[in-house]
Amino acid sequence: MGAFDAVRKRRPRPILVVDDDTAIRDSTSQILTDSGFRVVEARDGAEALRAIDVEQPALIVLDVQMPGIDGPAFARELQTRLRRVPLVILTGVPDPKREADRCNAEAFLRKPFDADELVRLVRKFAS
Numbered sequence: 001m002g003a004f005d006a007v008r009k010r011r012p013r014p015i016l017v018v019d020d021d022t023a024i025r026d027s028t029s030q031i032l033t034d035s036g037f038r039v040v041e042a043r044d045g046a047e048a049l050r051a052i053d054v055e056q057p058a059l060i061v062l063d064v065q066m067p068g069i070d071g072p073a074f075a076r077e078l079q080t081r082l083r084r085v086p087l088v089i090l091t092g093v094p095d096p097k098r099e100a101d102r103c104n105a106e107a108f109l110r111k112p113f114d115a116d117e118l119v120r121l122v123r124k125f126a127s
Contacts (some may be wrong), residue, residue, distance in 0.1 A: 014040040015122055016057035018048040018074070018088065020066040024111065028061055030092070031115045032122060045069025049077060056082055059126040061118070064091040064099045075103035086125040098110075 042048035064071035100108035
């Protein structure tokens with residue numbers, strides 16, 4: 001194994017943040033980066049599917065309501081492509097637990113969310 005392979009092997013898998021709202025995606029990514037996580041961003045479900053083809057994330061922070069491939073459709077496609085990847089749902093809908101159940105997510109956060117709670121959930125479920 002070369003030096004590059006050794007470095008790549010130790011590199012932690014990223015947290016994938018998927019949200020069509022630029023401000024929320026940027027703030028979520030910044031909170032996680034500031035907490036020591038490596039973050040990859042996607043603007044929508046289609047871009048997120050391309051990202052997981054490049055590198056399997058440790059966890060996905062997923063918006064539910066997005067144009068094109070929404071959260072539940074992304075979660076279904078995710079299950080066909082990868083083994084299990086933990087999901088934390090971000091949503092502004094009135095019944096976030098229902099949306100989390102539809103996506104088979106480990107947890108949900110209501111928008112606007114608490115930064116400390118986001119970090120706690122990512123630390124708890126990221127593998």
